[in-house]
Amino acid sequence: MSSLSVISGKSSEDLARRLSKKIKANLVKSEIRIFADGESKITLKGKISKKKSVVVQSIYPPVDTNLIQVLSLISKAKEISSQVIAVIPYMGYARQDREFLPGEVVTMKVLGKLFKGAGASKVIAVDIHSLIGFNHFTITTKNVTAIPDLVQYFKKLRLKNPLIVSPDQGGKERAQEFASKFGTEYIALEKKRDRKTGKVQIQTKNVEVGGRDLILVDDMISTGGSIVKATQFLKKQKCGRVYVACTHALLMNDAEKKIKKAGVTKIVSANTIPGKTSVVDVSSTIAKAIV
Structure with a gap:
């Protein structure tokens, strides 16, 4: 019997299977x-x-549901294994990492206690929305990135004078890393989001993107509001094709339809969340973090 087991949760069956093969x-x-x-x-x-x-x-x-299931799986694993590593490819609640408005619960603080209490000795996430969330954990944490895997995918496409674009200033470092691994330049747009309504506005005036193929890079796409606004703005600046590269494609409420309608040629995401856009496999990247 192997000295290592991979326990597959229902939400990540394909990724768990690939990972088990990589780490034997x-x-x-x-x-x-x-x-x-x-x-x-x-x-x-x-x-x-x-x-x-x-x-x-x-x-x-x-x-x-997926949270309670993973905690239950960790707890069961801990009854038998002396060490349990929790791989959470997409960490839900990662946006709730601090108190933005008075009285808000910092749910990542709760998750830190839950993972420890269930019996995990280490938690590995892929492109967690904010590393601040892991500051609330008292067990070992590791965040790995899907950027090199996404870059490899885009290098195979024939792009015209490609430019990497972050839809906001918050994703500037991500776009910079993507661009340096890809071997091209990047820009970051200025956006404003209303904390209460969630409405997004692009505040950047003009950018030089004429005729260039663009890759909009983000860590996650939920409703796609930021991507839609950014695409509409960039299309007005007479750019070439617009691609979207993200780690986690949640694509809630017809987001994919809205993004395509805005003029995006293709959405490419990692298999942290299974779906038709998740064509980039991150099992090797996760495997390196386990060994």
Whole structure:
């Protein structure tokens, strides 16, 4: 029996399978039954290693269901394994890392306690929305990035004088890293978001993008509002094709349709969240963080 097990949560089955092959681990699958009242009943199929287990589960919608499932899997793994590593490819609640408005609960603080309490000794995430969230954890944490994997994908495309664009100043460093690995320049747009309504406005006046193919880079796309606004603005500046590169494609409420309608040629995302845009595999990047 392998001294290492990968326990696959329902939300990350394909990624868990790929990861188990990369690290030569025994794959343990989970069978989930959801009762009429929404409760999850989990049954593990396979032998769990006594030494080390890796639980793989992304916390995307239904967020609370996937969260309680991963905590349950960690807890079960800890009954058998002496060490449990939680791989959370997409860390839900990562945007709730500080108190923006008075009275707000910092949910990442709660998650820090929950992962420790369930029995995880280490948590690995891919492109967590903000590293501040991990400051609330008292166990070992590691954040890995999908940028090199995404860059490799885009290098295979025939792009005309490509330029990397961040839809806002907050993603400037991400765009810079993407551009340096790709071997081209980058720009970051200025946007303003209303904290109460969530409405986005681009404040940048003019950019020199005429005829150039653009790659809009972001860590995650939820409703796609920022991407739509940025694309509409860039199209007015007579750019070439617009591509979107992101790690986590949540694509809520017809976001994909709205993004395509705005003029985006293709959305490319990592397989941290399974879907038709998730064509970039990050299992090798995660594997390096485990070993």
